[in-house]
Amino acid sequence: MPLKVGVTTGLYYVARAEELATIVKKIGYGLTRGANVIEISGDVPHEIDYTDGKEVRYISEKQGIDLLFHGSLTVPITIPERSDWRDAYDHMQKSIRSAVNSGCKYSLFHSCLHFWVEMLTYVGTKLEITMCDHEGRFISEVMHEEPKLGKWFIKHMWDLGEGRYPAQIMNEEERVEAAQTAHSEMRVREREETSRIEQEAGLKAKQAELKFKAGETTEEEMMEEMKKINKDAQAKIKHITEKIGVDESKLARSYMEKIVRKKIESNDKDVRDWNVKTYGRLSDAYKIMSHYLFYTKDPIWKAMVEVYKDKVVGEYKLDYSDFYWLDNAWKRAEDGNDRVFKEFYYAACGAKFLEGHTKKILDWLEGDYIKNELKNKPELVKYAKELKLTFEVPDARDPKYAGLYMIYHPKQLYAAIKTIRKTLKTNRVFITMDFEHMATQGLDPVEELDELTKKIKDFGKYIVSVHSNSPNPLHSHYPIELGDMKLYKCLHYMRRSGMGREHPVYLIFERGGGEDPFKQAVDALRIMANFLEKDIKPEDLPMDFYGLKMTAGDVERQRQIMMDHRFEPLKDLLEVPEEEWGFLSSAATRKGKQKEFRKEELR
Template sequence: MSYIIGVSSGWWGVARSDELLGLSSKIGSTATYGVNFVQVDFESIAEFQEPDVIKEIGKLLTTLQIDWGMHGEIGENLALESALEVVWKRSHRRLHQYLDTIYYRFFVEDKEGKLRNYLPKYIAFHASNLPTISMVVERYRYAGHITVDFNGNVNWLLFFEDEDPELREAKKRAKKWFFESELVYLLIARESGVAFMSLEEVKRRVLERAIEKKRIELGKTGSLTQEELEQIIRSLTPEDIENTAWEYFEEISSLRFARGAITYEEISYLLVARYLFEARDSRKEPLWRAFFKDKNWEDIQKETKIDFFDKEKMEIRLPDDIVALVASRYIIGHLWGKNKEEFIVETRKTYGTNDQNFIKFLEKTPIEKLHELGIRIVFENPEIARAGEEGLHRLCRASDIFRLVKTIDNLYREAYGEKTRPYPLIGMVFDQEHYLHNNMDPLKEIEGLREVMEDLKEKDAGRFIYVFHVSAPKPYHPAHEPIDIGSEAQYWIYKYAYELRKLGFGKGSNVGIIVFERGGARGGQMPIQFVGQSAAALRIVVEYLEKEVDPEKLPMEFYGVDSKEILSFERQLNIVREHHFDPLRGLLRVPEERFTFLGKKVIEKGKSPEEWKKEELR
């Protein structure tokens, strides 16, 4: 079967329902829903600490003959796209916690190896959990937080000193551009704590420091004559000014925060974007080509009509494409980054085991851990956080998420060669309701996917589009309304799925998991009622999806009208025809012929028209 119908468990923190108290309860609550897959919505990684939880999960999956997946937490605990140190570390810790806990529960505790068959099929994370940094209110809400590069390092001066010869020159060019574009002066103005009124004022201060440095080098003491001053200024090279500017930044950052620290996230994002542009020809940094193909830096500024750095206003403006590019690089940084030593120590203390395989596992990167576990992470287009922020998440569009997962798959396959898993370790979730309440048209997002497939020369996007989240398509968060058989909601879900199938979703050898996300009930309905109805509607959707029936040519059976049943169209039409003269009864002056015609001999033998009428439908 190319499609699996599932339902989400829902969050106990939202529904406050007894059947959602614990992982095994969440799985068991779906027993009567008529589905064969459950997506367990996690409140916290601590849910794995429930006594005997994995054994209970195994029993339920065996008894109910279903599979399961995981939906990770939402919010800053898993904001993998953030450059803020506190958010980056918290998110990195959490990502490793999910994978380490799964390994411990399913591999270390299970000495017999029986529970490994019950691993979740995927872990779903939102691709973005923070609004874009181009909004001024967000910029200043987070101002003052130390940022890190995509590897989690605070010192941005070290970021430019890459030991990899393939990337070293790209970073040198990025650093050179940072100076020549005068962004280093903005950095000094922002980080110094001095009230500079313009970039020119900063440049004068840097020049004064360069002159003083040269004076000391020349061994001149006391006040300089005008001629000596002019001579020193003429002797200064652009490299002298550049080195002085960076030394000034190093000094002020060391005094205020930490050596090389940047406390404005938009500056960090712009710096990483420039580096990705400079490294665009390296196989190790393919993101720029994935997003912009052969376009250069100036092309993007010209297309968007946005100067990334406004010198006059001393502001940085980042278009959404650049933000999505850098957000993707931060996510890749997490996947290829080992856990911090302090968090590894924390995990070992939590489980108190000396199992050598587990200790080795803790030292691996998330992509290595996923490879060993054989499970996937799927990135879902985010839900709206607050009203008024529709579409502002850093990584929101289906096309951008696809660029991310495709790039990760290429990097993974290049690293592992023939040892790669037969399926991508990183996939995506298409959530049609999330697009709607983000003021986006799901059909246009699917069309955007099609265009990106052509750009990246990918013929089968179904390898990556693993999960389709559905509910009645409403532009509210979070509506998660039931799907009625024969409703417009059922039609639109079919239409979205049909277009996704054209891209490969659930087609051929690809498995497509269609998950109804449980929301509230109607008028006091029990979950078995509104979830069961939605599952029944999805079974009809899948039936016609596999037949690849055009959405505009769906038969009446799709809408629940079956010619074999009592409410069939044909039967109802015959009844209408039989009674179509009823409104005229009693209004005509000619004899009424209610019983068609009976022969004289029949009537003489005592057969009345009323009896004949009763026998008509025998």
């Protein structure tokens, strides 16, 4: 299958260039770059409506180019918050509409927008959140689906969310019922205990009185004994009262736990719903979801374990029979600042949310969108049916969070996409690589991809496009230069793991700004694509790779000239007569044509 070379249109809000002011201008300018693929950089997800789409499709068909669409840049795919989940879904829908309207081959999204949730602050995030699962449902649904998770949550709900969750789950009537039931039981117990102590004190007082009457003690001794008996009884009653107060609190908790358990296990969704759904925490939502994945041995979890096997299985001794393995592992990672384990933890949860979004958006795309929205637009149906979804490794927009994004490493995205395709039984979901994005995350793309593709032999099979700018943590979108060996190595490593062997793959230069943002980038990529399709290893690349077009005999000519001059270092050191011209024709000598003869002798 071919490797197709393309360019991006660029973003108007970044370059502020006149040629990017409208979608038609974006396409027109891209056509002047000599590429046969154009990836439309969407400034907004709803950039291409049906009217503009007709014009864009006409240009594409007449020019014979493939169009691709880079969807919304602000899709919070991995965030376990219901309104964020809905925003992400909305942006994905709008992006897909733009892609279909313009006849694009795929719609692209970043695999995640945020870094680890434990690092998110109130600035830029919601003060009150409604926790949700991977499919956008309220978080209580996964507790109902997995009994072990429900059991775990009931035990830990007093520690999560600063202990607020029980009060949020139950309504006021249920809370009052639990408290009153516990109080009533404890009052009965208190009366029983107090009565028993008083009876014991009464018996002791009677015995003291009998001793006095029998003459065994004096009246003064009897009165002292009575005081002691009364004091001891009062102390016991006080102790019992305090203990019953503590026990009442514990009993009330146990009654609340029974109510929560009953709500979680109920088959009635209205019963399962919490009384107050806000005031959740992102970190708590991830704790709940991570335990859901662990207890169910979810395919996403197992796939992520596989790419972190040395850490999770080797070092942390993964044990599904240990109910509290994940709790203990997280505490160990937290205490020891083990960022590799946290990478695994967040990637597993984030990938599950990626799966949930993919499932929901494909259900919509293949169902309601085609059947209803495109009902009167039959010319768009084929584009909708053939549209691919691809997810790109994200850039670290803030360098202090480099390497701390939810799904930032190619191996994480590989585990997620391969599993999603299998779980959802779809071949419409792919990976887009970006070497600049990898570099902004603190990775060395050359080293990482060499090592990765040696271990994961089918990594390239899931790639549909590559943002083929030279690796650079500055994210400069600098034009590709001829003979960029770093870039070729990255592409070669992916090629050897299957890239472009089962379906077309787009090698795309992402334009930057400046007077000429492309320069020789397209030519350089075409040369690379040619050698990649021939499976030429980096060490075997000819001079053509560097833009040096050799003509017949050039190498041999240079070698012969070197041979002719091989003795020059010895000149003036030999006593034998030195010849300047070698063998000359006598006719050439007579005519004074020695130099001409010398030039011709090597032709």
